Amino acid sequence: MKKIRKPILLSTLLTVGLGVTVGLVSTLLTTTDSHSQTLEATNAVDTVGNIRVPTVDYRKEWVALGTWAVAADEGVLGSKGMHVVYTQEETITAYLETGNFPDGAVLVKELLSTETADMTTGTISRAGEIEGWFVMVKDSTGKFESINRLWGEGWGWAYFGADDNAKTTTTDYESECLGCHVPAEANDWIYTEGYPILR
Numbered sequence: 001m002k003k004i005r006k007p008i009l010l011s012t013l014l015t016v017g018l019g020v021t022v023g024l025v026s027t028l029l030t031t032t033d034s035h036s037q038t039l040e041a042t043n044a045v046d047t048v049g050n051i052r053v054p055t056v057d058y059r060k061e062w063v064a065l066g067t068w069a070v071a072a073d074e075g076v077l078g079s080k081g082m083h084v085v086y087t088q089e090e091t092i093t094a095y096l097e098t099g100n101f102p103d104g105a106v107l108v109k110e111l112l113s114t115e116t117a118d119m120t121t122g123t124i125s126r127a128g129e130i131e132g133w134f135v136m137v138k139d140s141t142g143k144f145e146s147i148n149r150l151w152g153e154g155w156g157w158a159y160f161g162a163d164d165n166a167k168t169t170t171t172d173y174e175s176e177c178l179g180c181h182v183p184a185e186a187n188d189w190i191y192t193e194g195y196p197i198l199r
């Protein structure tokens, strides 16, 4: 009996062992996959590093990181604009696990007009129309940095007017973007204090 059982036990062990290994490997692969989204996956970046506003319906498919309300001029109530920032769900998962923005992370900041009105809760500013987009795309490998002036410091940087979400008006991230993001340098150039979901 023992002679028969042994091989069975061994093969069971082997099968279970193999199963666990396959399971582990596939978990690892899935984890890696979800963390290193390819830049192309969002179609925000082409093969030479040109950037566009991703065509995905990010308001529905992605996650809103947070909103910045731009105060109206002195003496005027409410906000004169709002900035709403979106990113992929995978970006948030990876950031919470590692404390870093993963390659392929895309941050879309919408510039919105506002309407301010008296409502039953008080004086309220609500989001109006899109006035433009700021887009940043993470690439820690810096593969476009020597060929494209939209790329540097581990990110691609581009602004788009409301009339064209495919063609940026930005020509040089260093002079047009970077200086204003210096206060956020320690957080990989991102103003993370505005995004409660990352805490």
Ligand code: HEC
Residues within 6 Å of the ligand: 068, 083, 085, 107, 108, 109, 134, 135, 136, 156, 157, 158, 159, 170, 173, 176, 177, 178, 180, 181, 184, 189, 190, 191, 192, 194
């Ligand atoms: C006048 C200063 C200024 C300039 C110029 C500027 N930014 Fe920003 N940016 C900010 C500030 C401040 C925030 C956060 C608060 C806000 O939105 O007002 C921000 C937020 C962002 C965000 C949302 C993620 C984050 O960092 O919080 C993106 C994306 C972004 N900027 C991209 C760009 C790009 C791309 C350029 C250049 C084309 C650029 N910015 C130029 C000041 C600036």
